[in-house]
Amino acid sequence: MRRFVYCKVVLTTSLVWVLVDVFLLLYFSECNKCDERKDRSLLPALRDFLRAKLEDYVRTLEVPVKILRMEQRSGLIRARLRGAAITTGQVITFLDAHCECTVGWLEPLLAHIREDRRAVVCPIIDVISDETFEYMAGSDMTYGGFNWKLNFRWYPVPQREMDRRKGDRTLPVRTPTMAGGLFSIDKTYFEEIGSYDPGMDIWGGENLEMSFRIWQCGGSLEIITCSHVGHVFRKATPYSFPGGTGQVINKNNRRLAEVWMDEFKDFFYIISPGVMRVDYGDVSSRKALRETLKCKPFSWYLENIYPDSQIPRRYFSLGEIRNVETNQCVDNMGRKENEKVGFFNCHGMGGNQVFSYTADKEIRTDDLCLDVSRLNGPVKMLKCHHMKGNQMFEYDAEYVGKWEYDFEKHTFLHIITQSCLTISRLEDGTYGPTVEYCNNSPLQAWILHNYTRLEVARHLYFSPTDYIL
Known part of the structure; x- marks a missing residue:
């Protein structure tokens, strides 16, 4: 165990709690x-x-x-803006009201901001039971990410980040996103980068919006492993959202997608098409802020900050995968990890029928990849882990889980089994996606909807229509 002693005089901070x-x-x-x-x-x-x-x-x-x-009642975002406006400290520390701070939690946060005023820092969030108030230590081996639906998620810290820290777990973890409830930020820097988006309502999405903005506009977002704060995690939000939870969060997410995600916002819109009906207001001032700050594109963020993102940086298609013979589409059926992928009548509504064929030769929907272990076996959805070959550990590490699409025959070839994606009777007697030896059957031919052709090396081409390549 390493012990750190921090200077007694570091920076002054004002704490902002919002409660209802x-x-x-x-x-x-x-x-x-x-x-x-x-x-x-x-x-x-x-x-x-x-x-x-x-x-x-x-x-x-x-x-x-x-x-x-x-x-x-104004919601967390506007209440925090109001509170931040009257703070007098050099640093603003935002905390949820249902928190419990541990001894020595603040000094590590302020010490890091003193080293770099553009560093936005978060403590490790320990868990307090909402039933028993039992206190459980949080992990320093997870960091923040998000899925296609722009839901914040915790993911394991990748090996590349461990390598950057040279295995020293006392060093800060560079995190792509933050949960948003607990963090410290230099007050002047908070104002320079645009504080919160005042057009957002209540809460939801503001944490991702700020995370993208910090990274794309020259700052950094880090978890300070020597700082611990407990947080009561509730099973459900005990108060209502005016207009409904979905309406509020979808509006906020549309605002962040329109301002910060560039062409990659298509992943959000296609998997959640209903959000297109939500009015997100005027974002011209936020786009002007991005121009003023000379912020980098979202592709830079994915390439340099979050290469492990569930959104592929390079991909061939995003949309439906339609079978030529049955005219039905591959469908995740709302199922979860390690369950079979299905097929259903194509409905053109995105959601469960949205798949991306990536430049890494994966067929994925959000953070799940199609995976099959043997001929005539069920095609399952397993976690995409960004590591070549270990989605199905019993197979050759170089090829497992990889698919090739034949742009003339319109077939998906599963490389490790040298067989083609098809619709057939499965081992349990039901019909569904599987792999069989390639035979030029129309059951093995697939149309990629909203096809996006990518020349991986240099160029990206887009087509607004469906076609067979």
């Missing part, structure tokens, strides 16, 4: 087995505490605390 009846929510969490009606009878008393008595309480604290009340 948070004590009440935690109370309900602790008393979740109690009768709901009895719990509700205590609401007035608890709400009274959040008014005058709360102000009396914070006056007893050793550090000055300001309580700023919004005129109406």
Whole structure:
């Protein structure tokens, strides 16, 4: 174990918490087995505490605390903007209200910002049970990413990042995205890079928007492994979103996609076509901010910051894979990892029928790749791991999981089995995608919808139509 001693005088920071009846929510969490009606009878008393008595309480604290009340419910994003505006510290530290800080959590964050004012830093987030309040240490071997639907996800820290740190787990982890609830940022830098997008509502998507902006505009986003803060993770959001959760989050995600993701926003729109109906407002000021800051393209972000992204940087097609004989499409059927991929009538609505044939010769939908282990075996969806050959460990490491598409015969050749993707009877008697010896059958011919042709070495060509190559 290595022990670090930080300077007593580092930087000053102002902490910003946003809460809406948070004590009440935690109370309900602790008393979740109690009768709901009895719990509700205590609401007035608890709400009274959040008014005058709360102000009396914070006056007893050793550090000055300001309580700023919004005129109406405004959501986390706008409330944080309001709180940030009145901070006086050199650094702003944003925390969710349902957190518990450990001893020595702050000094490592401030010390790193002192070294680099453009570094935005996050603690390791420990888990506090929303039922028992049991405290469980978080892992320093995960970092932030996202999927095609722009949902934040935790993924294992890749080997390339371990190599960069030379195996020293006390060094900061460069993370492509942050969860967004807990981080510290130099106040002047926060203002320089555009703070939060004020056009976003409540919360959702703001963490990815800020993550992309930080990296693309010259900053860095890092997890400081010597800093730990506990966080109560709730199983469900205990309050409503005006207009509905989907409406709010889809609007926010559209804003970040339109401003920061360039042509790669197609992955989001095609797998979630319903978002196209959501009005995302005016983003001209955010695009102007990107121009002013001379930010890099999203392709640079994928190439240099997040090469392990679920969004492939180079791909041949994005859309439907339609069988010539049956006129049906490969469909994930809403199934999960390690389950069979299916086929269904083509509906043209994206979603479950969106697959990308990548320059790495994978057929993938989000973070799952089509994988098959033997002739006539079921085609399953396994995690895409970006490492050649180990999706199916019992096979040759150079070729496992790789497919080739014949642009004249319109067939997918599974290289390791030297067989073709087809529709046939499976071992369990059902019909579905499998691989059989290639025989020029129309059952083995496939049309790539919204085909995007890529010359991997130098050029990228687009076609707006369906065609067989």
